[in-house]
Amino acid sequence: GAGVSQSPSNKVTEKGKDVELRCDPISGHTALYWYRQRLGQGLEFLIYFQGNSAPDKSGLPSDRFSAERTGESVSTLTIQRTQQEDSAVYLCASSLAGWTETQYFGPGTRLLVL
Amino acid sequence: DQQVKQNSPSLSVQEGRISILNCDYTNSMFDYFLWYKKYPAEGPTFLISISSIKDKNEDGRFTVFLNKSAKHLSLHIVPSQPGDSAVYFCAAKAGGGNKLTFGTGTQLKVEL
Numbered sequence: 044g045a046g047v048s049q050s051p052s053n054k055v056t057e058k059g060k061d062v063e064l065r066c067d068p069i070s071g072h073t074a075l076y077w078y079r080q081r082l083g084q085g086l087e088f089l090i091y092f093q094g095n096s097a098p099d100k101s102g103l104p105s106d107r108f109s110a111e112r113t114g115e116s117v118s119t120l121t122i123q124r125t126q127q128e129d130s131a132v133y134l135c136a137s138s139l140a141g142w143t144e145t146q147y148f149g150p151g152t153r154l155l156v157l
Numbered sequence: 158d159q160q161v162k163q164n165s166p167s168l169s170v171q172e173g174r175i176s177i178l179n180c181d182y183t184n185s186m187f188d189y190f191l192w193y194k195k196y197p198a199e200g201p202t203f204l205i206s207i208s209s210i211k212d213k214n215e216d217g218r219f220t221v222f223l224n225k226s227a228k229h230l231s232l233h234i235v236p237s238q239p240g241d242s243a244v245y246f247c248a249a250k251a252g253g254g255n256k257l258t259f260g261t262g263t264q265l266k267v268e269l
Contacts, residue, residue: 047200074255085161085246085259086201099256134200138255146257148193148200 047149064120068137081131163260176234180247187249
C-alpha cells in the first residue's frame with residue numbers, strides 16, 4: 044500500500060498565524076510520530092501516539108504546539124501564533140506497533156514563517 | 158545537549174571504495190541504534206539497525222559496528238555506489254521506549 048503521506052508539502056505563513064499540518068500514516072500502523080528538522084540540525088522528536096494510549100508529548104517545544112490523532116488514522120499537528128523559529132521541515136512517521144523499531148517516514152512539510 | 162553526535166557533516170568517497178560514517182553517543186541508556194538514509198525532498202528511510210547485545214550487523218553492502226565501551230558506532234558501505242549519495246542519520250533509543258534521538262546527519266557523496 045501507500046507510504047506515509049503529509050500535506051501540505053510546503054507552507055509559507057506570516058508570523059502570528061496558525062498552521063495545521065496533516066499526516067496520513069500507513070494503514071494498520073498503530074504508532075505515529077512527529078519530528079521536526081531545523082536547518083543544519085538533526086531530527087527532533089515532538090510527539091508520539093500509540094493506539095488509544097495517552098500521547099507522549101514530551102518533545103513539544105511550547106504550548107503553541109499541539110497534535111491530535113483520532114484512533115489509528117490521520118494526525119494533525121497545529122502550531123498557533125507561529126514564530127520565525129518554527130520554520131523547519133516537519134516529518135511524520137508511523138510504525139506497526141510501539142515496540143517496532145522501524146519507523147517509516149513521510150516526505151515532510153516544509154514550513155517557512157516570514 | 159546533543160546526545161547523538163555525527164561530527165562529520167560531509168564525506169566524499171570514490172565509487173567502489175569503502176564509505177565509513179561515524180556516530181558517537183553520550184547516553185549510556187541507549188540500547189538500540191539505527192541508521193537512516195535521506196534523499197533531498199524525501200523522508201528518511203530505514204537502512205540498518207543494531208542492538209546493544211551485538212557488536213556487528215551486516216546487510217548486503219551495509220555493515221554497522223557498535224563499540225559500547227567507546228559509545229561509538231559506524232556504518233560501512235562497501236562498495237560505495239553513486240546511488241548511495243544521501244544524508245545519513247544515526248539514531249538511538251533507550252529501553253522499551255519509542256522516542257528516537259537523531260544525530261545531525263552526514264552528507265555522503267560518492268563520486269565516479
